[in-house]
Amino acid sequence: MISTSAQIPQGPESAGQPARGEHDQLRLANHYLKVALDQVQEGVLLLDASPLDSTGPRVLFCNARSTCMVGVAPERGLRGLHALDLVGCERDGVALLTALNDAAASGSAEVTASLQTYYEKGAVPCIWRIKAVFNSLRQILNFTVTVQETPVDKPQETKPSGSTDKEEDMDAQSERLRVENLAAMAQGIAHDVNNLLGPITAQLSLVQPTVDPSSELGQALDVMMASVQRARQFTSQVVKAAKSRPAEKCATRLQELIHETVRLAQAGTNVRVNVRMADSMCPAMCDGVKVSQVLQNLVMNGIQAMPKGGYMDVEAREVEVRPGMDAELKPGRFLEVRVRDRGMGISPENMSRLFKESFSTKLDGNGIGLTTCKHIIEAHGGVIRVESALGVGTEFRFYLPAADAAAQSRALAAASPVRTPTKGLVAGSGTVLIVDDEMAIRMIAASILKRCGYKVLECDSGEAAVRTYSQMARAGTPLDVVMMDLTLAGGMEGMEAAKEIWAFDPSAKIIVSSGSVTDDVQRTFIDQGFAAILPKPYEAGELSEVVRQAMAQRRPQLV
Numbered sequence: 001m002i003s004t005s006a007q008i009p010q011g012p013e014s015a016g017q018p019a020r021g022e023h024d025q026l027r028l029a030n031h032y033l034k035v036a037l038d039q040v041q042e043g044v045l046l047l048d049a050s051p052l053d054s055t056g057p058r059v060l061f062c063n064a065r066s067t068c069m070v071g072v073a074p075e076r077g078l079r080g081l082h083a084l085d086l087v088g089c090e091r092d093g094v095a096l097l098t099a100l101n102d103a104a105a106s107g108s109a110e111v112t113a114s115l116q117t118y119y120e121k122g123a124v125p126c127i128w129r130i131k132a133v134f135n136s137l138r139q140i141l142n143f144t145v146t147v148q149e150t151p152v153d154k155p156q157e158t159k160p161s162g163s164t165d166k167e168e169d170m171d172a173q174s175e176r177l178r179v180e181n182l183a184a185m186a187q188g189i190a191h192d193v194n195n196l197l198g199p200i201t202a203q204l205s206l207v208q209p210t211v212d213p214s215s216e217l218g219q220a221l222d223v224m225m226a227s228v229q230r231a232r233q234f235t236s237q238v239v240k241a242a243k244s245r246p247a248e249k250c251a252t253r254l255q256e257l258i259h260e261t262v263r264l265a266q267a268g269t270n271v272r273v274n275v276r277m278a279d280s281m282c283p284a285m286c287d288g289v290k291v292s293q294v295l296q297n298l299v300m301n302g303i304q305a306m307p308k309g310g311y312m313d314v315e316a317r318e319v320e321v322r323p324g325m326d327a328e329l330k331p332g333r334f335l336e337v338r339v340r341d342r343g344m345g346i347s348p349e350n351m352s353r354l355f356k357e358s359f360s361t362k363l364d365g366n367g368i369g370l371t372t373c374k375h376i377i378e379a380h381g382g383v384i385r386v387e388s389a390l391g392v393g394t395e396f397r398f399y400l401p402a403a404d405a406a407a408q409s410r411a412l413a414a415a416s417p418v419r420t421p422t423k424g425l426v427a428g429s430g431t432v433l434i435v436d437d438e439m440a441i442r443m444i445a446a447s448i449l450k451r452c453g454y455k456v457l458e459c460d461s462g463e464a465a466v467r468t469y470s471q472m473a474r475a476g477t478p479l480d481v482v483m484m485d486l487t488l489a490g491g492m493e494g495m496e497a498a499k500e501i502w503a504f505d506p507s508a509k510i511i512v513s514s515g516s517v518t519d520d521v522q523r524t525f526i527d528q529g530f531a532a533i534l535p536k537p538y539e540a541g542e543l544s545e546v547v548r549q550a551m552a553q554r555r556p557q558l559v
Contacts, residue, residue, distance in 0.1 A: 027461065027491045038064040043115075043126075043147035047083060047100075049140040056083030056097055057143065066147060069126075071118030075486050075514070079496065088114030088123025096128060103130040104140055115147060125150045194515025197537035199440045201228050202448060205539035209424060228537070249380070251283040251403035251410070252291070254316055254335055261292045262314055265299040270309030273299060277316035284335040284400040285407055286380050291400065294373045294384075298339040298396050301369070305343025305394065313340040318402065328383045333402035340395040346388040354386060373398075426544040430480035430551055431455045431472075435465040435497065436513070437489045441536075445483070448540045449547060462492030466500045473505060481550045483534070486514040502529065509550050513538075 037044050043066030047057040062078040070078060070086065078086070083100070084093040092113035099111035109130045114123035126147050133141045204225050211218045255277060262273045284291070295314075302312050315338045321329045346354065355374045377384045377398045388394040425448070432454050436442045439460070446456040457472075457479070459465045465482065472479050482501065486494035494514070501508045509531040525533050531550040534543065 027489075030491050034063075040065060043069050045078070045145040045147065047143040047145060049142055055085070056093070056100070058082055059086075060142060069115060069117065069124075069147065069149070075493075075495070077493075077495075080499075086116055088116045099128065099130055100143060103132045103143060107132055107134075112150060115149075194536040195438050195441060197228060198438070198515075199444050201225075201537035202444045202540050202543070204228060205541060206448065249285055249287050251407040252286050252288040253283050254291075254337070254400075255279060255281065257288050257292055258295065258314060258316060258337070261295045262299060265296045266303065269303050271303045271306055271312055272310075273312045273314055275314045278318075281316060281318055281335065282333070283403040283408055285403040286400050290376050291380075294376050294398065295337065295339070297369050297373055302339060302341030302343060302394070305341050310342050312342070314338070315340075319399070329399060330381070334382065334399045335402055336397060336399050338395060338397050340393060342393040345390040345392055346386070346394055347390060351386070351388065355384075424541055425452050426541070426548045427453050428544070428548045428551055429453050431457065431477070432547060433457045433459060433465065433468060433479045433482045435459045435462070435482060435488070435494065436485040437461065438485075441485075445543060448543055452544045452547075454547070460488075462488050462494060462497030462500075465497045466492070466504070469501050469508070470504050478505075479508075481509045481511060481531070481547055483511045483513050483547070486512060498530070509553060511546060511550050 040063055044061075044063040045059055045066055046061035048060050050057045059078045059081050064074045067074045067077055072078065083096060087093045087096055095111050096113050099109040099113075102109035111128050111130070112125060113128055115126045116123050126149050129146045129148075131144045133144060135141055204221060208218075208221045208225060211221055213219070213222065258277065259275060262275055266273045299312065299314065306312070317336055319334050319336045321331050321334055323331045325331075355370050374384050377400070381401050382399040384396065384398040386394065386396050432449055434442050434445050434449075434456060436445070436458075437460050442458045442460070446458055449456050457468060459468055465484065469479055469482065482498075484494045484498055488494055488497075492500075494512075498510050501510065510529075511532045511534055512525045512530045513534045513536060515536040531553050532546045534546045538546075
């Protein structure tokens, strides 16, 4: 069994605090190491050397690939979970614990065990390669574990001449890796764009109320603020669509979903999409992210069919299907969505092949786009249909079941807190610690809060935030609120820093402030004990109001 006396030896820096330059170099080295591990195609886990019990050792570190394999957001990660939380069944848990013991004795071990995921496929078989890390006294410091999915045997298929199973398997893995990398890249870019929009949004919201709205400058500021708000909606939609998560069907208002998806799909094109639907239309029972992907695919196909530009139509309405009215749809209420382009149309001989995986009219296409759309809609209990005329255009229609009254009530009860931007600044008092690795964001947020009457301290790292909080508390001048960015470059992440602060002071009031927080996950952060959420970019009034609300709260209920 693993030794219970294993301890990490203290390095030379334990004799005293490292110099500032050395500290910065360590942070930079940690940042580069994390970036490098995030590029690895296998899942990488660092487990502590705790005694093996019913749950196994804890996860100390995970790379981006491991979070994608499990199906959680990279910023959430797997840190703090036990090893046995990651396996799919009790038998595989025993096998993994045995392999850990073998690695503790011999230095390394390998085992095949399932990995529990949040995808529809559930647990997947994986190869776990374990190496024990020892110090000079042969004491275990930790375990380094790599996790890789085992190849899945596929049924015999007719293969193109000259192709091999190995080539096809490599192509499939390459395509999956490309998609996963694009999703991670999209989240990272959206986060960085939100950080760039942050100072602009805050400054505009400060200046705008001081200018006559009817003046030339006032009208220009209105246009600038509207553009910034649209950019914020774009990045929110990108983050939401890119995140890996299990299917979740709930009562969803298609009005907002359609407007946001169309706005994103037509951005930068010479096609104008006209959207028409009633504001009173009832919600659909669906997974909003997947339906958005279907709509985006159809709109972009229409745009590509109109290379010289023009107009498209997207319409939605409620329809009632009575018994015997439709051979494919069950009786009941449905939401019908129509996507109509004015392109070249589809030839009659291609219509019957349109939803086949092996068919595509594009030279660089693979034919899976419309097939995936069909599978998604049918999985929702709906259907997708198409009509086309050469030289006139093409219209796709898909149907989604309407949400019943009970589903609408559940969705309303579980709704995330609504962001309500305020026009002016809200005065307050107390001490606020701003933790963010972007100097411009810290500077402007501090300026706004000081103008509201707060005393403000700033930190650029999680380690500094934990140290500052404890020092202020011991000095008898405790901090009232901490505003924490979740994604901090190098060293300790924001979530980890928040947990360290709560370990020191369970009553600490911490506000989540990040460019990766979407509306659908805000309730999760509240349940974890955060006092409030302030997604970036935010306006000056929003910042002052959220801080005031956090100040007024009592001790948060942690889970």
